[in-house]
Structure formats: structure tokens, C-alpha cells
Amino acid sequence: MSKKFTNYYEVAYYDVDVTRSMKIPSMLSVIIKTSEDQCDLLGCGEDFVASFGLGWIITNYEIQISRIPKSGEKIAITTQATAYNKYFCYRNFWIHDELGNECVFVKSTFVLMDQKNRKMHNVLPELIEPFECEKIKNIYRGEKIQKIRNDHSSSSFYKVRFFDIDGNKHVNNAIYFNWLLDVLDYDFLMNYQPTKINIRFDKEVEYGQEIESHYEIEENETEKITKHEIRIGQQTCCTANIFWKIHD
């Protein structure tokens, strides 16, 4: 069993949206902080990774949401590196409320990127062994993300802002959710909340670029699904499917 690590956090007024529910970008920000804190604790933090000319990037998330924490709630965020193979490291996250109920469960895939040539690098033993997780042969293929049909999509443009880039000069993954969700209209976001999000990051977006956030809503009798793509010109940078239910 690999090592688990837990952080505690009180959801602040600035973490929530107009329904006082924790914003998805804030949720992602606090879960990633937990994995960073675990890395620091185990002596393989960002600076150590950078000493090999490498950095971790996240290629996808599968987010299961049972209940979205509200403003003022005290939550526990737990992370565990579960397995790795030649290129991919798999890490889970959980958010629990004060009563110990699971609110959010996230599966994620991390890869090492060479800082110079921006290419994927094989996983180094020094950077994964401290977590004591299993080396596996197979590659986990997540749920398939359905693409949007271009002829049915709407879109808006967003410019990458100075404050969207972090200490590594990257656009933080959490920021993409601002662009993905803001295109949906006010009534939709007031009346529905996500129950599942599958997202894949294909290409990094950079400061000053203008991205186009495309979406399409699909509904059948039992559920509402939104399909999303972040594009720069013809290049797809990110794809996502979000499943929704009526807001609590």
C-alpha cells in the first residue's frame, strides 16, 4: 500500500461561486497543493524534480463529485500515488467532509516533462520510489472523452492573463475550468451542478495566447452532458465531458 497524505482546509468565501458551492478551479487548486505538499514531505518536491531538468505535468483527470463542499466547510483532502509504468504515474485524490463523507474522488495521470525540449520523459526511480507505489506494465486508459460535433457547438474567446500563469510559467490546470465553464450560461450554472468530469490536457497554453472555448450540450431523458474543447486556431489543447444533475 503506497503512502497517503492528507491536508485540511476551510472553504473560504473566495473559493465559492454564487450558489456558495466550491468552484471547480478552487477544488483542483487545493488537491494539487496536497500532492505538492506530499512531494515536499518526501523530499522530492518541485526543486528536486527541476534539478533533473524535469517537471511534473498532469495529462488528465476523472473527477467524481458526490457533493460539492460549501463556503465555511472544513474539508480533508487526501492523495495517494497508486501506480506507475514507464511514462505514466497514477494518483488519486479524495475530498471528505467533516463527517467523513466522501464528496469528491479524482483519478489523475502525471507525466514528467523535459523542461528544455518540452517532451515527455520516462519516470525516474528517484522521483517515484519515495511514494512506495507499485510499478505496473499496463497503461490505464481512462473513460473515452466524446468529441463535440463542430456544427453544433458554440464558443467564446478568452485571453490567457498574467495572473493565469504560475511560478513555473505555466497556465495552471485549474485555470482551464474557468474557460470551460464560463461559456455555459448563467441559468445553466445556477440550475445544474457537475457529477462527473473527464478532462484531458493535450497541449500547453501560454501567456498572451487567445483560446477558444467550444461547447455543446447533449441531453437525453436521464442526463445532461456538456462536451468541451479548448482550441487555439485548429489545434485542440484540451477536451472534456461534464455530466450534470439538478443543483442541490
Added chain:
Amino acid sequence: MSKKFTNYYEVAYYDVDVTRSMKIPSMLSVIIKTSEDQCDLLGCGEDFVASFGLGWIITNYEIQISRIPKSGEKIAITTQATAYNKYFCYRNFWIHDELGNECVFVKSTFVLMDQKNRKMHNVLPELIEPFECEKIKNIYRGEKIQKIRNDHSSSSFYKVRFFDIDGNKHVNNAIYFNWLLDVLDYDFLMNYQPTKINIRFDKEVEYGQEIESHYEIEENETEKITKHEIRIGQQTCCTANIFWKIHD
């Protein structure tokens, strides 16, 4: 001497910009949380204020920055309601580092707004007495904010996003700093850091509106000043002056 209240906070990776310095919007977010927490502690929190049909809004800040906290730093945020008159409540904030050095000092003015007619309401004793601050006759007139000269200004447009609005359906004050600062170019923001910010909020901005963030840079031998205005059409919503020094 009126009551002081202190929160402790560790600056997270998502609170900092590309220079690993705490973003101004994050700084404002954490200081306002401190005043909200003090109000809750003294039994005059948001819900109590709302029971009178009122809400607090902030009309201006004078922010003195000695040193901007960095990612990972543990800071103490202290607040104190210092005085009030018929309409205005004056509140100070301090951010100190772990060694007790003052990093940031903020003077602010709060007013009560009637939630229905959106007009200023006189200060109610029930809402101010718990802080045990002095009632005064005079009105504190902050430092004059210099306007920009239209013929010298540049500007960019920003649309108010769903995640820019908080649990009170307002655009949080901290969000304005995204618009104010993002217009400055990358090299400027990398090479300079603010030492003083005077800002006044004249009119509320709402979800879906498109604002225009104007700025002008003025420099003399000893300092660099940027003058800012947030406008919607011909209406000025916010004015600010920011004083800069070479980045540490």
C-alpha cells in the same frame, strides 16, 4: 482601543504569480476573509447584517506594501475597525511575516448598502458596537487619486465571468485587480512591483458586463506611477493609482 483579530495563512502556489510573489487579488481575498471571520466571531456576520436588509461594501483601499510575501511563507493577517462616523467605517489590515516584520498595511473604508435600493445606509449601532471602535465626527479623506488623461491612455476589454461573482452576487473587490494589472505588459509586471496602491470603487460591476480597463504610465526620475480606470461605456466604476519600484 478597538478589538484586533488575526488569522494565519500559508501562501499557496496558486496565490502567487510567475515571480512567486503573492498576487494582489489573493492578498485582498485573505485580508477580507479576516474581517469576515472577526464579524462572525463577534456575532455580526453576513447573515446578521442581511437580516437588516443590508450588506457591507468596500469603497476604497490605501495599500502600503513593504515586501510581497512569497509562495510557502506563513503570514499573519490582522484587522481592526478603527473608527466610524454616520456613514463610513474605517478598518485597517496588516500582513506580517513569520519574523514579525510588516509586509503590507491597508487602510479601508466600508459602508452599509441597502440590498433593495442599492443605496448607502447609515451605520447601525448593532453592527458596529461589537468592535468597540470610536465614533468620530469627521470624514477621512484619503489620498487624492490622480485621473488618467484620456489622450494618453491604453485599454483592454474584459467580460465579467461567472466565477468572478461571489456568494452575494457581487463582483468581489479583489477581482478588479485582475483587470487593472493584466493590461500592463509582461515585462513591466516582471520587472516592477507595487509599493503603494490607492483605489476607489465608485460603481458596482455586474455579471455579464464588459468593462474597459484603461491605464497610463507616468514616470519621473524617482518613481513610476500607473493610473487606472475601469469603465463601462462612459461610466467610471473604479479608479486607482499604483506606485512601483524595481522588483526585488
